[in-house]
Amino acid sequence: MHQLRLFLALAEELHFGRAAARVFISQPALSQQMRALEERLEVSLLERRGGGLRLTAAGEAVAEQAGEVLGAMARLLQVSATHAGAVRGKLRVGSLGAEAAMPHARAVLARLRSRHPDLEVEVLNLNFVEQFDALAGGAVDAAFLRGPLPSGFQSVELATEPRVVCLPADDPLAGETELSLAQLADRTVVDMPREVPRLWWDHLTVNPRPDGTAVRFGPVVRDTEAMVLAVLQERAITFLPAAARQLYPRPGLVYVDAPELGNSVSFLAWLPANRDVPAVRALRAAAHSARPPVADGT
Known part of the structure; x- marks a missing residue:
């Protein structure tokens, strides 16, 4: 030919x-x-x-x-x-911070590429403010996000991991192997801009705490890089997935286990109206085959 x-x-x-x-x-x-x-x-x-x-x-x-x-x-x-079932065209996939670099996301994208080599996949980095709006507004066709997710999305759960406390290395608690929320009661916690759904951030910061005490919020950040810098520069703390130890190691930062924080859950999410768009359907199939879902909102 x-x-x-x-x-x-x-x-x-x-x-x-x-x-x-x-x-x-x-x-x-x-x-x-x-x-x-x-x-x-x-x-x-x-x-x-x-x-x-x-x-x-x-x-x-x-x-x-x-x-x-x-x-x-x-x-x-x-x-x-x-x-x-080959799919062509372009697929825009959002990634909250370094989510697309996580092993579970890389496995999904690799499976998608192997099945649909003619499908152009563009990965777009999203900050805390953009993550839900980009998906809801159509800037991306699907996104790798961290839960909890808004009720208007469908999703497949990809992975879970513990959450940890990120604090300055010279904090008196930095030498502990495990921390409780009670020990962190007087620490200032990094905050989110007002555009970020408050229920999402309150859930992740356990606000209010189990005893009813409100969290004292401090510096406002829009992405994870700014978050870890705020911990260093403004004497605050924050809570992150355990993978932050590898993704965001910084001199002067310490990550400590905190079982009371529970797990961080990674999702691939999409709008219900887009679930049967060929490229999104192909991505969903790749997610299901790359890792069997624990919880599926389809």
């Missing part, structure tokens, strides 16, 4: 140099491919006369049929791709 495409270009240009430039190969390579095609068909397709290039009678007949053959092959590939 490749040789037929090259031959058609040459049949139209009747010039090796122009045809080679048109199909982005060298002139010697084009000549070699034409000789191989003639050997395969056992017929001469080209001849030089008067310093020019012409098609032989056989070449004219082959050129006439080659277009139909290539068109038929294109239709065959399209039909087979449809039945095989």
Whole structure:
């Protein structure tokens, strides 16, 4: 099929140099491919006369049929791709901070690429303010997020891990192997902008605490990088998934276990209206096959 495409270009240009430039190969390579095609068909397709290039009678007949053959092959590939479930086009996937770098997200994207190599996948980094709005507003087609999720989304749970306390290394509690919420009662906690759903952040900061005490919030940040810097610079604390130990190690920061915080849950989320869009459906299938879901909102 490749040789037929090259031959058609040459049949139209009747010039090796122009045809080679048109199909982005060298002139010697084009000549070699034409000789191989003639050997395969056992017929001469080209001849030089008067310093020019012409098609032989056989070449004219082959050129006439080659277009139909290539068109038929294109239709065959399209039909087979449809039945095989191959997806083309573009998929925009949001990632809250470093979520797309997590092993479970990488596994999903790798499975998607292996099944749909012609699908262009763009991963967009989202901060705390953008994460839900980008999905709800259509800026992304799906997103790797941390729970709890708004009720308007559908999702598949990908992974769980413990949550930890992030605090300055010179904090008196930094040397502990495990901390309770009671021990952290007088610490200032990094806060979120007002655009971030308050129920989401209150849940993650356990506000109010089990004894009814309200959390004392401090510096406001929009992303995880700014969050860890706020802990360093403004003497605050925050709570993060345990993976932050590897993703956000910083001199002067310490991560300490805190069982009362519970687990952090990773999700792939999408809008119900988009669940059967071919690219989103392919991503959902990749998520299910890459890791069996624990909880599925589909």
